[in-house]
Structures are given as structure tokens and as C-alpha cells.
Amino acid sequence: MIRKLNAKDAITALEFLSEEAAFNLFIIGDILNTGFEEPCMDLWGDFNNHGALQGVLLRYFDNFIPYFKEGYAGKPERFKEIISSYKDKKLISGKYDVAEKFIDALNNKVVSKKFFCELRDKSKLLKAEGRYVINIASVEDVDRLADFIDSIEEFRSTGENREMLRRSIETGTGRFYYIENEEGSIVSTAGTSAENQYAAMVISVATNKDYRRQGMAVNCISSLCTDVLKDCGSICLFYDNPEAGKIYHGIGFETIGSWMIAAEE
Numbered sequence: 217m218i219r220k221l222n223a224k225d226a227i228t229a230l231e232f233l234s235e236e237a238a239f240n241l242f243i244i245g246d247i248l249n250t251g252f253e254e255p256c257m258d259l260w261g262d263f264n265n266h267g268a269l270q271g272v273l274l275r276y277f278d279n280f281i282p283y284f285k286e287g288y289a290g291k292p293e294r295f296k297e298i299i300s301s302y303k304d305k306k307l308i309s310g311k312y313d314v315a316e317k318f319i320d321a322l323n324n325k326v327v328s329k330k331f332f333c334e335l336r337d338k339s340k341l342l343k344a345e346g347r348y349v350i351n352i353a354s355v356e357d358v359d360r361l362a363d364f365i366d367s368i369e370e371f372r373s374t375g376e377n378r379e380m381l382r383r384s385i386e387t388g389t390g391r392f393y394y395i396e397n398e399e400g401s402i403v404s405t406a407g408t409s410a411e412n413q414y415a416a417m418v419i420s421v422a423t424n425k426d427y428r429r430q431g432m433a434v435n436c437i438s439s440l441c442t443d444v445l446k447d448c449g450s451i452c453l454f455y456d457n458p459e460a461g462k463i464y465h466g467i468g469f470e471t472i473g474s475w476m477i478a479a480e481e
Contacts, residue, residue: 245410404432
């Protein structure tokens with residue numbers, strides 16, 4: 217049986233999701249930080265005949281994230297119907313082996329597969345060395361931060377949702393660190409989203425092409441991760457750029473699986 221979950225289901229859902237907390241950090245984060253009453257979020261659960269939760273589907277704004285464990289005996293077709301019922305442009309993301317089963321719920325889609333990593337060796341994070349001034353973004357920085365991220369070629373296909381960026385900073389569910397050049401323009405940044413007690417996701421790692429290979433991204437990420445791990449049990453990211461992968465592996469991240477993002481054009 218599939219039904220929409222509410223606050224009374226939170227503990228059951230968190231117990232189900234926490235066995236793979238890294239892969240489920242977005243869903244866990246929305247349960248803990250957004251709640252079930254906000255219009256930007258819906259969470260459905262699939263229960264077996266014994267009343268045990270066996271699968272979930274999250275909607276956060278226009279992003280759908282399905283999840284179930286190996287051996288799932290439910291009906292993914294019902295989740296597909298829910299996704300298809302939303303007529304605006306939407307995307308599906310999640311653990312690759314799960315999310316790939318839902319891509320036919322999208323029209324004119326672009327599908328990408330990314331490496332999913334978790335920080336395992338924290339000793340490789342750079343200590344504060346003063347090479348660059350690392351700034352912490354406030355709500356006042358949202359517009360110029362979003363403009364910078366949108367200006368990076370690798371991000372143009374997805375864009376940055378200003379409302380989501382602003383919301384994450386205002387609610388403390390995400391943070392963004394950045395470096396400026398001498399003129400005061402942002403030239404490098406790294407941020408997080410879905411921060412919760414279990415984990416956080418590194419997002420929007422970007423450096424202006426004229427300032428690359430100078431260690432800015434490494435310093436941003438290291439400073440960010442050092443602070444985030446004071447509040448979260450783990451920190452994760454996904455990537456598809458081999459050069460970026462070298463940076464992440466060099467500061468202690470290890471690949472633990474794959475992540476899929478499928479978006480309607």
C-alpha cells in the first residue's frame with residue numbers, strides 16, 4: 217500500500233532510511249529540516265502486507281528521489297504514476313540502481329551518471345593555512361553567488377534555484393564558502409545542502425576558469441568540510457569530471473557507488 221507520509225511516520229521513515237544514510241541524506245534532511253507541512257515537499261511510503269515500510273518517494277520542489285532496498289517487492293509503477301502526474305518540468309535523482317527504474321516517467325530527458333563519494337580519510341583535509349581568505353556566504357550574498365554559479369559552464373545545463381539556495385542558508389540546512397579576487401568578485405565556491413545529524417552533501421563546487429589550478433577549490437572544500445563535520449556525521453558528494461575526482465580523492469573522499477540525475481529538457 218502506498219500513501220503519503222506525515223509527521224507520525226517520521227521515526228519509521230528515518231529508521232528505514234538510516235541504514236544507507238549517505239545515499240538517503242536528501243530525504244533524511246528534508247524530513248528533519250523541512251517537515252511534512254511545507255508545500256515544497258511530499259513524501260510517500262510503500263508498506264508491505266505486514267505494515268513494514270519497504271520504499272519511499274520524495275518530492276522536493278521539482279526533484280523526485282525514490283528509494284528502496286535490494287529485494288524490494290513493491291510496485292514502482294505506482295511511484296511512476298505519482299511522478300508523471302506532475303506536469304511541470306521535473307527531474308529524478310537518487311542511488312543509480314534505484315533511480316534508473318523510474319526514468320521513463322520523464323519526457324525528453326537527459327540522463328547522467330555520477331560517482332558518489334563519502335569522506336573517509338579526514339586527515340587529508342587541509343588545515344587553515346591563510347593562503348586564501350575563505351568567506352562564509354550570508355543571505356545577502358545569494359544573488360551574486362547564484363550569478364557566479366550560473367556563469368560556470370559546467371553548471372549551465374542545470375542552473376541554480378535562488379529560492380532553494382536562499383532557503384538553505386536561512387534555515388541552516390546548507391552553507392556556502394567562497395573566495396574573492398582583488399576586485400571583490402567571487403572566483404571560487406563550495407557549498408552544502410541537506411545538512412542533518414547524519415550527513416551533508418557537498419554541492420556547487422566551482423572556480424572561474426581564469427583562477428583554476430591554484431588550489432582554490434581544495435581550500436574551499438577543505439575549510440567547508442572541516443566545519444560541517446563538527447555538526448554532521450558524514451559528508452558526501454558526487455561528480456562526473458575526472459579532474460574533479462582527483463581533487464576529491466586527494467582530500468579524503470572515496471567512491472562508494474553511483475548517483476543518477478535525469479532531467480526533462
